[in-house]
Amino acid sequence: MEATIGPYQLLIGFLLLGIVLGAAPLIIPRLISPRYSGAKTDETYECGVDTIGSSWIRFSVSFYLFALIFVAFEVDVLYLFPIAVVYDQGFEWRDLVEVTMFLGILTLGIFYAWRRGVFEWR
Amino acid sequence: MTLEIWLLFAAVLFAFGIYAVVARRNLIAVLIGVELMLNAASLNFMAFNRFVATDPATGQIIVLFIMGLAAAEVAIALSIVVQVFRSRGGIRTDDLNELKG
Amino acid sequence: MPADFLNFLPEATTLIAALFALVVAMVANNGRATWWTSLVGAVAVVVTSAMGLSSQGEPFFPGIYQVDAFSQLMKIALAIGLLVVTLLASRRDGIRQVARGDYPVFLLLATAGMMILVSATEMLTLFVALEMSAYALYVLAALGKRADRGSEAAAKYVVFGGAASAVSLYGMSLIYGTTGTTYLAAIAAAPAAVMSSPMFMVGLFLLLAGLFFKLAVFPFHSWAPDVYEAAPHESVAFIATASKVAAVGVIARVLCLAVPDSEVLITTLLILCVVSMTFGNLAAIAQRDIKRLLAYSTIAHAGYILIGLLTLSHTGMSAAIFYGVIYLAMGLCAFTVVCALGADGAPVTFDSLAGLHKRSPFLGALLLVGLFGLAGIPPTPGFAGKWFLFAAALEQGHFWLVLIAAINATISLYYYLIVVKAAYTTEAADEEALVAPTAVLAAGGLSMALVVYFGLFPGELWTMAEAAATAIGAR
Numbered sequence: 001m002e003a004t005i006g007p008y009q010l011l012i013g014f015l016l017l018g019i020v021l022g023a024a025p026l027i028i029p030r031l032i033s034p035r036y037s038g039a040k041t042d043e044t045y046e047c048g049v050d051t052i053g054s055s056w057i058r059f060s061v062s063f064y065l066f067a068l069i070f071v072a073f074e075v076d077v078l079y080l081f082p083i084a085v086v087y088d089q090g091f092e093w094r095d096l097v098e099v100t101m102f103l104g105i106l107t108l109g110i111f112y113a114w115r116r117g118v119f120e121w122r
Numbered sequence: 123m124t125l126e127i128w129l130l131f132a133a134v135l136f137a138f139g140i141y142a143v144v145a146r147r148n149l150i151a152v153l154i155g156v157e158l159m160l161n162a163a164s165l166n167f168m169a170f171n172r173f174v175a176t177d178p179a180t181g182q183i184i185v186l187f188i189m190g191l192a193a194a195e196v197a198i199a200l201s202i203v204v205q206v207f208r209s210r211g212g213i214r215t216d217d218l219n220e221l222k223g
Numbered sequence: 224m225p226a227d228f229l230n231f232l233p234e235a236t237t238l239i240a241a242l243f244a245l246v247v248a249m250v251a252n253n254g255r256a257t258w259w260t261s262l263v264g265a266v267a268v269v270v271t272s273a274m275g276l277s278s279q280g281e282p283f284f285p286g287i288y289q290v291d292a293f294s295q296l297m298k299i300a301l302a303i304g305l306l307v308v309t310l311l312a313s314r315r316d317g318i319r320q321v322a323r324g325d326y327p328v329f330l331l332l333a334t335a336g337m338m339i340l341v342s343a344t345e346m347l348t349l350f351v352a353l354e355m356s357a358y359a360l361y362v363l364a365a366l367g368k369r370a371d372r373g374s375e376a377a378a379k380y381v382v383f384g385g386a387a388s389a390v391s392l393y394g395m396s397l398i399y400g401t402t403g404t405t406y407l408a409a410i411a412a413a414p415a416a417v418m419s420s421p422m423f424m425v426g427l428f429l430l431l432a433g434l435f436f437k438l439a440v441f442p443f444h445s446w447a448p449d450v451y452e453a454a455p456h457e458s459v460a461f462i463a464t465a466s467k468v469a470a471v472g473v474i475a476r477v478l479c480l481a482v483p484d485s486e487v488l489i490t491t492l493l494i495l496c497v498v499s500m501t502f503g504n505l506a507a508i509a510q511r512d513i514k515r516l517l518a519y520s521t522i523a524h525a526g527y528i529l530i531g532l533l534t535l536s537h538t539g540m541s542a543a544i545f546y547g548v549i550y551l552a553m554g555l556c557a558f559t560v561v562c563a564l565g566a567d568g569a570p571v572t573f574d575s576l577a578g579l580h581k582r583s584p585f586l587g588a589l590l591l592v593g594l595f596g597l598a599g600i601p602p603t604p605g606f607a608g609k610w611f612l613f614a615a616a617l618e619q620g621h622f623w624l625v626l627i628a629a630i631n632a633t634i635s636l637y638y639y640l641i642v643v644k645a646a647y648t649t650e651a652a653d654e655e656a657l658v659a660p661t662a663v664l665a666a667g668g669l670s671m672a673l674v675v676y677f678g679l680f681p682g683e684l685w686t687m688a689e690a691a692a693t694a695i696g697a698r
Contacts, residue, residue, distance in 0.1 A: 064204050068197045075193035078186050108245065115249045129400075136393055143386045152382050159389035166396035175403035184347050184405070188392065191354045195388075198358050199381045202365050205374040 065118050076106055128169035136162035149203050153196065160192045230290040231282040233272040233298050234338045237305075240264025241331035254324040258313060261327030265306040268334070272302040286406045287345040293544070293691035297341035297472040300548045304465035305334040307555045307670055312457040313662035317568025322366045329366075330461060333359035337469035341476075346395045346405040349473065353391070357384055357437075360466060363458035364450050368568045376446075376453035383446045384436065391433025397426030411480045411696065424487060430477060437470035438525045439518075441499035448506075451518035456565045459514055460558035463521055464551045471528055471547035475540050478532055479696050492533035493624060500526030500631040508638050513561055513571045516638060517554075520597060523635060524550055530612045530628055534619045537689070540697035542611035545688040549596070549604040549677050555670035556593025560586050563659040563667070576642065578651025586657065589667045590646055592674050598639040599632050604677035604684075611685070 083099060113119065135158055142155025164185045171181025244264060248257040276295050281288060309330055315323045336356030343349040361381045367373030399405055401423040402413045417423060436443040451459050503523030510516035528550070531543030563586055564579075565571045580587035596603035609632060613625045659667075677684055 064200070068201055071193050072197045075190050078190055081186070082183070105242070108242065112245065112249055115252070132396075139389065140386075143382070149378060149382065153385070156382070156385040156389055159386065160392060163389065163392040163396045166393065167399060170396065170400035170403075174400055180405065187347060187351060191351065194358060195354070195381075195385050198361050199378075199385060202361065202374060202377045202381050205365065205370060206378050209370040209374055 069113055069118060073106065073109070125169055125173040128165060128173075132162040132165040132169065135159075135165065149206065153199050153203070156199075157192060157196070160188055164188045227280050227282045230275065230278045230280045231288075233268060233275050233302065234335060234342075236264070236271045237268050237331055237335040237338060240267060241328055241335060244328045244331060245325070248324045248328060252324065254315065254326075257324045258309075258315075258327055261331055262309050264331060265302070265309040268331075269299070269302040269306050272299040286408055287348050288339075288342050289344040290342055291691075291694035292687070293472070293476070293694040294342040296544065296548070296687050296691045297468060298338050300468050300551050301334055301337050301341070301465050303669070303673070304461065304468065304551050304555065305330060307559070307666045308457055308461040308465070310662045310666035310669070311460055311559060311562045313660050314566070315457070316566060317368055317455045317457070318366050319368045319370070326363075326366060326457075329359045329363050333363065333461065334465065337465060340469050341472040343473075344407045344476070346399065346407070349407075350388070350392055350395065353434075353437075353473070354388060356466065356469065357388065360384075360458075360462055363461065364454040366458070367453065367455040369453070372453040373455070376449045380446050380450045380454075383443075387433040387436035387443065389433075391430050394426045394429025394431070394433065397422050398430065401426065407476065407480060419485070424485070427477075427480075427488070428491070431474065434470060434474050434477065435495070435525075437466060438474065438528070439467075439522050440495050440525045440529065441502055441522065442495070444499070444503075444522045444525075447521060448515050448518040451514045451521075452512055452570070455568060456514070456558065456562045456571075460555065460562060463517065463558060464554040467521070467525075467554070468547045468551050471532075471543055474532060475543060475692075475697075476695050478535060479540070479698075489533055489535070492529055493621070496526045496529035496533055497624065497627055498526075499523065499529065500628060504631050504634045504638075507635070510638075511572055513573070513576070513642065516642070517557060517561075520635065520638075521554075523631065524597070526631070527609065527612060527628065530616050530621075530624060534615050534621070535698070536615060536619055537692050537697045538611070538618060539615040540692040540695070541685070541688040542608070542615045544691050545611055545681075545685055546608040548684060548688070549608050549674070552670055552673040552677060553593050553596035553603070553605060556589050556667070556674055557597065559663060559667040559670060560590045560593070563657065563663050573642070573645045576645040577649040579646035579657070582651060582655065583657040583659065585664065585667065586659065587646055589671055591643055592671055594639040594643055596674050596678070598636045600636075602678050604674060604681055607678070607681040607685075 079102065080099075083095075139155045139157075139159030139162060142158065143152050146152050146155060167184045167188075168181045171177060171184075240261065241264070244257050244261040247260045251257065272295070275290075276299060277292075278290055278295060279292070280290050282290060309327055312318075312326060312330065315326055318326050333356045336352050336354075336359060340349065340352035340356060343352050361377060361384060364380050365374055365377035395405075398410060401417055401420055402410045404410060404413075432443060436446075439447040450462065454462070500523050503519045503521070503526060507516050507519035507523065510519060524546075528543050528546050531539040531541075531546060533539070560579075561571050563583070564575050569575075576590075579590065592603065596605040599605040599609045609628075613628060616625050616628075
């Protein structure tokens with residue numbers, strides 16, 4: 001049996017390397033770190049400024065609104081990829097109209113969010 | 123890599139999704155389960171497109187559409203979850219017992 | 224080419240009306256202005272749908288989008304549903320303040336999705352349309368004033384709905400894998416060996432499971448009572464009528480793909496149908512909330528409609544389409560009364576019905592017509608519809624099914640009559656007249672006219688339903 005390195009062996013090698021590199025930082029400290037527990041061990045930042053209050057606080061709802069709008073618009077850009085693929089294959093008015101309609105509706109969405117005061121920090 | 127491996131992988135992903143929807147008690151986890159199911163379907167489409175119905179574009183276009191729809195669905199579902207959180211102070215499905223359903 | 228595009232006019236009108244209403248909602252920031260815009264839009268949608276009733280063709284790429292007798296019948300029904308619910312939504316006092324202006328926009332968007340859904344003949348188009356209508360419905364269900372229960376129901380709806388669509392999509396991927404195409408026409412033409420392969424059957428079952436969720440067939444029904452009870456009345460009126468018609472339409476189209484002699488498919492549908500009818504009717508008896516009662520009655524009606532669908536025959540499909548359309552009209556009658564009684568988004572119970580025939584004779588009559596129709600009492604179209612369904616099932620030799628369905632219809636008579644009794648024989652504490660807004664009365668008048676018309680002259684609709692069944696290739 002010949003020892004060739006085909007694409008699958010390479011892929012398995014990469015996977016193994018990835019697992020080892022991921023696991024090593026978890027295992028090595030367990031082996032070499034000193035076992036010591038003091039008053040500061042359970043703090044969020046063991047060295048540094050003392051934390052104030054609980055870290056389980058409620059974020060402002062405005063963050064969620066921003067995140068939702070981001071998700072919606074960021075993913076809609078996906079539909080521009082097929083246009084990028086055929087971009088240099090000649091010009092058609094119909095294509096321009098279609099892209100303009102698509103972007104126009106997205107823009108309408110932005111204006112809607114703006115009018116509803118999503119971008120004002122409350 | 124054969125078709126069966128991809129199908130099996132997608133089926134396992136789909137099963138994880140179903141499990142999350144049925145068994146998890148946190149609305150966000152349930153939503154993640156729904157996303158897993160959608161991704162399993164996407165993977166199936168790509169695998170079939172590659173091995174069975176060889177066509178350069180069909181699978182990719184379908185997956186693009188599914189990604190867009192999934193994002194829209196998450197946006198709507200999360201906004202409803204935020205609303206549940208604001209009115210209830212929690213998003214565990216156990217707490218959703220006001221209605222008998 | 225322009226003539227082809229004219230075939231798309233009803234959908235285009237709906238979409239343009241939705242965008243226009245959105246712009247008005249943005250610019251004017253005034254609920255009345257948006258509502259008037261969307262009312263004009265809804266009237267335009269009804270007019271264009273009626274104009275396009277006999278149009279045929281493929282406005283876009285071949286094989287993806289079919290305009291035929293079937294889709295146009297469904298579209299006019301959806302358009303009428305949109306118009307009636309828009310009229311019902313004139314007050315919107317059960318909707319939370321911030322969303323009152325935008326509410327009609329979602330009605331238009333949902334209708335646009337459903338219209339595209341009943342014309343789609345390609346799986347990706349079908350899925351996109353399904354999701355487009357579903358997302359708008361999720362939002363409609365979440366906009367109620369009583370945030371705690373409303374948002375809980377909406378959360379259940381969106382989570383189960385999302386899971387159901389994902390199951391559908393997975394089924395579509397398996398069908399695509401076995402047949403190698405996403406076009407419904409090409410799938411139907413696949414060889415019998417492919418059609419009876421286990422993977423194809425699993426795919427078909429998963430696809431149907433997701434669609435049965437929309438129709439609220441028994442094991443996929445659990446969202447319906449909660450959403451019906453807690454969502455705003457107008458939204459429920461729309462979910463209970465228009466979305467059911469669209470679901471019947473898409474299921475009929477998909478079932479016409481299946482091989483007619485598939486015993487497994489027919490047996491499964493038979494079981495779902497019997498359980499759905501029986502469960503819905505028995506659970507409805509115990510309800511005190513009218514909308515919850517109507518939810519269980521919807522589950523039972525999903526069972527009745529399945530009788531027609533599971534025969535997979537031409538008469539069966541025609542009967543299911545016929546029943547879907549008249550169910551829209553009868554449901555709208557019942558929900559108009561609910562909307563009129565539940566001012567301010569208050570729940571409607573048997574107590575709110577007390578003395579209705581004196582407080583508002585018109586609404587009392589409307590309730591009577593709607594519920595007698597749902598129960599299937601002779602002069603109403605509900606009787607004709609059930610007659611067609613049972614006849615189609617007998618033709619295929621499903622004698623026991625018809626017997627069970629007839630027993631079920633008798634059980635349902637009981638709880639519909641309790642509701643009517645509450646409205647007609649109990650006396651209200653105060654005999655104060657119930658004043659409903661003109662738009663709500665117009666909605667009631669329109670739906671009552673439809674029910675009476677279909678009840679007296681079912682022949683015309685039946686001819687259209689038969690043409691529709693022919694158009695989707697029912698055998």
